[in-house]
Amino acid sequence: MSGFLKLNGLGKRFGGLAALTDVTFEATEGKVTGLIGPNGAGKTTCFNLLTGTFAPTAGKVLFQGKDITGLPPHKVVEAGLARTFQSATTFPKASVRENIMRGALLRHPLGPVASILGGATAKRAVSRAEETVVEVMDALELTPYADREAGTLAYGHQKRLGVAIGLATRPRILLLDEPAAGLNPDEVDRFGQMLTMLKERFDLSMLIVEHHMRLIMRICDHIVVLDHGEMIAEGSPAEIQKDPRVIEAYLGGDAHAG
Numbered sequence: 001m002s003g004f005l006k007l008n009g010l011g012k013r014f015g016g017l018a019a020l021t022d023v024t025f026e027a028t029e030g031k032v033t034g035l036i037g038p039n040g041a042g043k044t045t046c047f048n049l050l051t052g053t054f055a056p057t058a059g060k061v062l063f064q065g066k067d068i069t070g071l072p073p074h075k076v077v078e079a080g081l082a083r084t085f086q087s088a089t090t091f092p093k094a095s096v097r098e099n100i101m102r103g104a105l106l107r108h109p110l111g112p113v114a115s116i117l118g119g120a121t122a123k124r125a126v127s128r129a130e131e132t133v134v135e136v137m138d139a140l141e142l143t144p145y146a147d148r149e150a151g152t153l154a155y156g157h158q159k160r161l162g163v164a165i166g167l168a169t170r171p172r173i174l175l176l177d178e179p180a181a182g183l184n185p186d187e188v189d190r191f192g193q194m195l196t197m198l199k200e201r202f203d204l205s206m207l208i209v210e211h212h213m214r215l216i217m218r219i220c221d222h223i224v225v226l227d228h229g230e231m232i233a234e235g236s237p238a239e240i241q242k243d244p245r246v247i248e249a250y251l252g253g254d255a256h257a258g
């Protein structure tokens with residue numbers, strides 16, 4: 001099976017609850033794929049299966065031809081697939097620069113021997129990571145806040161830091177989990193422009209879970225819709241907007257359309 005990021009018959013049960021059933025789609029290289037659906041549809045579960053937080057109970061995940069099903073999170077990152085988080089900062093007491101540096105060192109960890117002995121390889125890895133941090137801070141307009149404690153940043157900047165940490169792992173595909181949640185409409189628009197710019201600048205593919213429909217419709221090339229753990233539609237933004245099953249899922253549920 002060829003393809004970029006392929007989910008094949010993916011399923012997850014939590015005890016008696018089928019959180020995800022037989023989900024099959026592909027996120028294409030160089031494109032932005034949206035994953036949408038009402039609350040409880042299974043979007044976060046799907047992300048957790050892709051990033052190694054949980055192992056699926058059925059199906060496979062293939063990334064660039066390699067079976068990454070059930071790999072632990074650090075192996076998934078090494079394979080080139082990174083996620084950002086809904087709550088932005090992992091280390092609120094560390095500076096913005098240090099937080100991003102942790103991301104940069106995740107993809108190419110120094111390893112215990114190199115860390116202890118230092119040496120040319122370790123120095124090269126650190127200087128490569130430092131270059132990445134500078135580039136990522138610049139792209140996300142976080143350079144002025146480099147030395148600020150991450151936990152003291154304004155909310156919108158914390159969201160950007162969440163993206164920056166994922167981006168610093170130099171992924172081939174970035175998974176964004178509700179990156180615009182809690183932003184005001186102007187901030188959402190700016191965020192959308194920023195994501196489009198990041199995609200070009202870092203030659204990225206993206207898979208994005210988001211409730212802000214305007215943002216999704218504007219930036220996605222392809223959209224997959226889940227409802228009650230099952231795929232009910234996929235297609236272009238124009239196709240999805242007029243799909244009767246999608247309209248019914250949203251009108252019948254308690255989703256907020258943003």
Ligand SMILES: Nc1ncnc2c1ncn2[C@@H]1O[C@H](COP(=O)(O)OP(=O)(O)OP(=O)(O)O)[C@@H](O)[C@H]1O
Pocket residue numbers: 014017018019037038039040041042043044045046
């Ligand atoms: N760790 C877990 N243990 C048990 N049930 C879970 C767990 N994680 C998710 N679920 C259940 O799986 C279903 C799908 O949840 P999930 O969080 O994936 O949906 P979602 O589409 O991301 O929702 P939202 O838009 O509200 O974030 C829900 O019924 C949820 O209660």
